[in-house]
Amino acid sequence: MITSTSNPQVKNLLQLQKKSKVRNEEQVFIVEGLRMFMEVPQDQVKKVYVSESLYNKKKEELHLERFPVEVLADKVFQHVSDTKTPQGILCVVKQRKYEIEDLISKENPHFIVLDNLQDPGNLGTIVRTAEGAGVTAVFMSSDCVDIYNPKTIRSTMGSIYRVPFVYVDDLLALLDKFQKKKVTTYAAHLKGKNTYDKENYQSGTAVLIGNEGNGLRDEVAEKADVWVQIPMQGKIESLNAAIAASILMFEVYRQRR
Numbered sequence: 001m002i003t004s005t006s007n008p009q010v011k012n013l014l015q016l017q018k019k020s021k022v023r024n025e026e027q028v029f030i031v032e033g034l035r036m037f038m039e040v041p042q043d044q045v046k047k048v049y050v051s052e053s054l055y056n057k058k059k060e061e062l063h064l065e066r067f068p069v070e071v072l073a074d075k076v077f078q079h080v081s082d083t084k085t086p087q088g089i090l091c092v093v094k095q096r097k098y099e100i101e102d103l104i105s106k107e108n109p110h111f112i113v114l115d116n117l118q119d120p121g122n123l124g125t126i127v128r129t130a131e132g133a134g135v136t137a138v139f140m141s142s143d144c145v146d147i148y149n150p151k152t153i154r155s156t157m158g159s160i161y162r163v164p165f166v167y168v169d170d171l172l173a174l175l176d177k178f179q180k181k182k183v184t185t186y187a188a189h190l191k192g193k194n195t196y197d198k199e200n201y202q203s204g205t206a207v208l209i210g211n212e213g214n215g216l217r218d219e220v221a222e223k224a225d226v227w228v229q230i231p232m233q234g235k236i237e238s239l240n241a242a243i244a245a246s247i248l249m250f251e252v253y254r255q256r257r
Contacts, residue, residue: 001052001071005079009070013049013080016092020146023095029148031160032090032162033082039158042066046092051077054088062089069082082150095148098137098164104181109136110252111183111206115171117144117241119195119212124155126209131159133249134256138165139174139206141142175223176205185224187216188244190237192229199228209245 002010015022016030023029031037037048048067055064055071061171077086105108112135117123123145130138144167145152155156155161168174178185183204188196208224210216215238223226230247238244 001073002076003073007076010072010076010080013090013092017080017082017150018150021145021226023148027095028092029095030082030090030150030172031093031153031154032081032150033087033154034089036153037062037089037091039161040091040093041161044094044096044161046091046094048091048155049077049080051086051088065196067091078242083154098166100139100166103105103137103139103164103166104177106136109183109204109206110134110201110256111137111139111172111178111250112245112249113139113174113185113208114144114245115141115208115216116211117209119241120145120149120152121155122212122240122242123147123149124152124157124160125154126235126245127152127165128159129242129246129249131163133246133253135163135249138163139171140165140167141171142167142169148174172223173218174223175206175220177257178204179225184226186248187221187227188230188248189216189221189224189227190229192227194226194228196228196248197251199226199251201255205252207245207248207252209241209248 014254045067048069050069052071053075112130127138143215147165175185183206185206185208187208208216230244
């Protein structure tokens, strides 16, 4: 059992929690909590860390023998946890890689494309909603927030394991590829000609969502085939990015259902 916060493994866990550079160098990320542990694909688990109290209470129930396990003294687990009320279990999980060409070759796809999204909670919510709406894959510009940010991971509620995603260096080139594959791109835009529910999403579809404060960059919006808007009452000018994305993703799902 690890009883010191100066233990090298503990120091490494803290680095993985805080720094995307370290996560990417080691090709891993951290998930916390019982639900995230129960859903993690076994082949992706590198190591499991359990608090002493949880280990003593639920050692057999959690079937920890499936994984390499390290027990941490409760105070040490509290030290490495990214949550205020730790559940006593976290996993170091291998990152999964997806290829753009494989994803865009899917039949009749439903994509979501995110341009410069910055809020980790928004990204996590979109990934979780994408699973519920049957989205084929999530594409993100390279300047989007890190999907392996601990807050993003928590917000996905396990969907991080199941929804394919790719960071894209050149979003405009990706949209050109969509065009060649006959995937219609719909930009969520305040100047949209039609409301979002007046379009037909039965064939290959990609929904474009922009930055929380500034929306889509002009050059990205101009590449879209169609601009759509979400009708709103009151004095608000726009919706939260995750909410707007959810409305559009579920309209695509509704039409296809």
